[in-house]
Amino acid sequence: xxxxxxxxxxxxxxxxxxxxxxxxxxxxxxxxxxxxxxxxxxxxxxxxxxxxxxxxxxxxxxxxxxxxxxxxxxxxxxxxxxxxxxxxxxxxxxxxxxxxxxxxxxxxxxxxxxxxxxxxxxxxxxxxxxxxxxxxxxxxxxxxxxxxxxxxxxxxxxxxxxxxxxxxxxxxxxxxxxxxxxxxxxxxxxxxxxxxxxxxxxxxxxxxxxxxxxxxxxxxxxxxxxxxxxxxxxxxxxxxxxxxxxxxxxxxxxxxxxxxxxxxxxxxxxxxxxxxxxxxxxxxxxxxxxxxxxxxxxxx
Amino acid sequence: xxxxxxxxxxxxxxxxxxxxxxxxxxxxxxxxxxxxxxxxxxxxxxxxxxxxxxxxxxxxxxxxxxxxxxxxxxxxxxxxxxxxxxxxxxxxxxxxxxxxxxxxxxxxxxxxxxxxxxxxxxxxxxxxxxxxxxxxxxxxxxxxxxxxxxxxxxxxxxxxxxxxxxxxxxxxxxxxxxxxxxxxxxxxxxxxxxxxxxxxxxxxxxxxxxxxxxxxxxxxxxxxxxxxxxxxxxxxxxxxxxxxxxxxxxxxxxxxxxxxxxxxxxxxxxxxxxxxxxxxxxxxxxxxxxxxxxxxxxxxxxxxxxxxxxxxxxxxxxxxxxxxxxxxxxxxxxxxxxxxxxxxxxxxxxxxxxxxxxxxxxxxxxxxxxxxxxxxxxxxxxxxxxxxxxxxxxxxxxxxxxxxxxxxxxxxxxxxxxxxxxxxxxxxxxxxxxxxxxxxxxxxxxxxxxxxxxxx
Numbered sequence: 001x002x003x004x005x006x007x008x009x010x011x012x013x014x015x016x017x018x019x020x021x022x023x024x025x026x027x028x029x030x031x032x033x034x035x036x037x038x039x040x041x042x043x044x045x046x047x048x049x050x051x052x053x054x055x056x057x058x059x060x061x062x063x064x065x066x067x068x069x070x071x072x073x074x075x076x077x078x079x080x081x082x083x084x085x086x087x088x089x090x091x092x093x094x095x096x097x098x099x100x101x102x103x104x105x106x107x108x109x110x111x112x113x114x115x116x117x118x119x120x121x122x123x124x125x126x127x128x129x130x131x132x133x134x135x136x137x138x139x140x141x142x143x144x145x146x147x148x149x150x151x152x153x154x155x156x157x158x159x160x161x162x163x164x165x166x167x168x169x170x171x172x173x174x175x176x177x178x179x180x181x182x183x184x185x186x187x188x189x190x191x192x193x194x195x196x197x198x199x200x201x202x203x204x205x206x207x208x209x210x211x212x213x214x215x216x217x218x219x220x221x222x223x224x225x226x227x228x229x230x231x232x233x234x235x236x237x238x239x240x241x242x243x244x245x246x247x248x249x250x251x252x253x254x255x256x257x258x259x260x261x262x263x264x265x266x267x268x269x270x271x272x273x274x275x276x277x278x279x280x281x282x283x284x285x286x287x288x289x290x291x292x293x294x295x296x297x298x299x300x
Numbered sequence: 301x302x303x304x305x306x307x308x309x310x311x312x313x314x315x316x317x318x319x320x321x322x323x324x325x326x327x328x329x330x331x332x333x334x335x336x337x338x339x340x341x342x343x344x345x346x347x348x349x350x351x352x353x354x355x356x357x358x359x360x361x362x363x364x365x366x367x368x369x370x371x372x373x374x375x376x377x378x379x380x381x382x383x384x385x386x387x388x389x390x391x392x393x394x395x396x397x398x399x400x401x402x403x404x405x406x407x408x409x410x411x412x413x414x415x416x417x418x419x420x421x422x423x424x425x426x427x428x429x430x431x432x433x434x435x436x437x438x439x440x441x442x443x444x445x446x447x448x449x450x451x452x453x454x455x456x457x458x459x460x461x462x463x464x465x466x467x468x469x470x471x472x473x474x475x476x477x478x479x480x481x482x483x484x485x486x487x488x489x490x491x492x493x494x495x496x497x498x499x500x501x502x503x504x505x506x507x508x509x510x511x512x513x514x515x516x517x518x519x520x521x522x523x524x525x526x527x528x529x530x531x532x533x534x535x536x537x538x539x540x541x542x543x544x545x546x547x548x549x550x551x552x553x554x555x556x557x558x559x560x561x562x563x564x565x566x567x568x569x570x571x572x573x574x575x576x577x578x579x580x581x582x583x584x585x586x587x588x589x590x591x592x593x594x595x596x597x598x599x600x601x602x603x604x605x606x607x608x609x610x611x612x613x614x615x616x617x618x619x620x621x622x623x624x625x626x627x628x629x630x631x632x633x634x635x636x637x638x639x640x641x642x643x644x645x646x647x648x649x650x651x652x653x654x655x656x657x658x659x660x661x662x663x664x665x666x667x668x669x670x671x672x673x674x675x676x677x678x679x680x681x682x683x684x685x686x687x688x689x690x691x692x693x694x695x696x697x698x699x700x701x702x703x704x705x706x707x708x709x710x711x712x713x714x715x716x717x718x719x720x721x722x723x724x725x726x727x728x729x730x731x732x733x734x735x736x737x738x739x740x741x742x743x744x745x746x747x748x749x750x751x752x753x754x755x756x
């Protein structure tokens with residue numbers, strides 16, 4: 001039976017119709033700002049009226065700016081800790097839960113994932129209370145168990161600031177990544193693991209040679225997302241160290257996005273802020289590319 | 301056959317379509333309900349100001365035959381909304397109250413591009429300069445012009461537990477210099493019960509410097525920037541202050557503890573962990589409101605001076621009322637600003653609700669300012685703060701104010717780290733070097749802004 005031409009046209013245009021709100025919104029809120037940010041990075045600005053073309057001066061300024069160097073170093077350290085500590089912990093939890101009963105698995109999955117329900121800002125506020133010297137739960141716990149740390153200034157002492165940010169982010173993200181790993185573990189072919197065990201492989205060998213390679217796509221995805229997320233770390237240090245714009249003593253909590261936010265919105269230097277944004281984008285792009293390459297080589 | 305079944309693309313797209321239509325409909329309905337814009341819109345961040353202005357505004361509306369809308373927003377959100385509205389060139393309130401340190405953001409680039417009205421000539425024309433505390437104009441001035449009306453003075457005193465001070469044998473009338481204060485502090489900042497923990501500290505001082513250093517620097521006559529906007533904090537006097545501060549917070553005879561902010565401060569005061577607290581006028585209300593259990597036990601004293609006969613106060617904080625350049629009714633906005641900031645009887649009521657000393661000197665003669673305050677051991681705190689107000693130091697603003705504070709704090713942290721590693725050996729040299737590097741860095745940021753002014 002032949003369809004009327006109008007209806008065919010209507011049917012054919014339907015996907016575009018449904019896509020159009022997204023395309024429109026993405027154009028307004030992504031493509032236009034994206035292009036504008038490229039232009040801004042070459043200007044020093046003061047709102048829409050006054051701007052001065054400075055060429056590569058913003059990037060040159062960043063090269064010599066100690067605050068930017070500290071932000072880059074701190075963010076890289078946070079990213080490394082995330083990959084080296086957070087992901088193994090998440091994997092460990094996933095392995096533990098994978099063996100339990102499905103009911104318990106559901107309950108624990110909910111418990112470990114629950115910090116994500118409240119978001120980074122609330123976690124930041126919560127941990128700033130937990131770390132309060134003399135009265136906070138963490139200093140009191142340390143004093144009770146180790147007779148140490150009751151008056152430690154977790155959020156004012158530079159080495160402790162970094163540790164505090166790491167601990168808070170572990171609490172927030174370990175459960176989140178665990179959910180990915182748990183889902184991946186449940187898709188691993190049990191007969192392969194069984195065969196390895198029959199061949200005499202111990203638990204570690206089964207995990208390393210069978211389980212992990214079977215879930216490599218998820219692992220690569222989680223590693224890339226974790227690195228991207230770490231380079232975008234902002235709300236957590238900002239809330240934990242709110243009294244110093246998120247910088248912390250000796251700039252120990254300063255991250256790249258905090259620096260971007262500070263330059264763009266506290267000093268009004270949107271041109272420099274855009275330049276920082278482009279440097280971050282370049283770093284994330286390069287690291288992601290390297291990770292994908294490594295994953296491909298490993299796969300081959 | 302229901303409508304959903306007739307829809308050719310399935311249930312989920314149908315649900316999305318319904319959500320989209322309902323959302324747009326609601327948005328239109330809400331926009332219509334808001335109706336026409338009033339003649340003036342004023343935004344404040346303070347609960348107390350919001351209540352006071354809502355109470356006072358109907359009289360202004362009657363007298364001028366206009367409609368005024370008072371809005372309230374959190375201070376951080378208010379500032380970013382103002383900034384973003386100015387950047388995007390969209391609708392703005394006519395008047396807004398902004399926070400200490402934020403004027404610099406609004407006074408970047410060429411002066412003709414500032415989003416704020418220059419109030420200097422109006423202040424002169426209406427002879428308001430002399431009626432206000434002169435030092436407060438510094439905070440709200442840029443390039444020699446005034447862009448905001450100073451709401452308050454915020455002189456700093458020291459609050460203390462009267463009962464605890466008596467118990468520890470401290471005579472506050474003798475604490476007229478910081479040397480004597482430290483001496484008394486070293487006597488009481490120790491472990492009385494032998495549990496290995498210090499039971500009382502003399503004063504609450506920020507471990508990382510921050511506003512503790514600011515307040516003391518202003519008291520000593522120091523500044524982040526001079527009146528012409530030049531970086532001014534890398535001085536020998538500030539280096540000495542750094543050393544003093546490091547010793548009080550980290551030295552073997554330290555007298556200070558960092559209580560943090562909010563509830564831990566209240567708990568530390570209730571427990572007697574710290575005896576003295578920085579207390580500008582606004583904070584005296586915070587204690588009164590949030591730590592009622594200390595009613596009658598608290599008292600206030602002027603800050604100790606750095607030298608005998610020296611300045612006994614400093615400043616901490618500030619609010620200013622700005623008028624946006626894009627307002628359609630600048631004259632009416634100025635009238636409202638004067639009505640809110642210079643209506644003397646109203647200022648008396650506002651003082652009772654906030655303990656904040658207005659910068660209008662005429663108001664201090666009102667009976668409310670002389671009334672004993674039972675929380676503060678029946679001290680007439682209005683008069684007490686007012687007596688210190690003429691001594692309050694100026695605080696100059698700059699577009700790179702936030703950078704200066706961050707960079708000065710970094711210099712302090714580095715100096716404190718030097719002390720923790722090497723003690724006093726080479727400390728002053730390290731402090732001087734850190735301060736000089738910080739100043740150089742801030743100048744680099746300031747130079748960028750200067751180029752922008754010239755680039756127009």
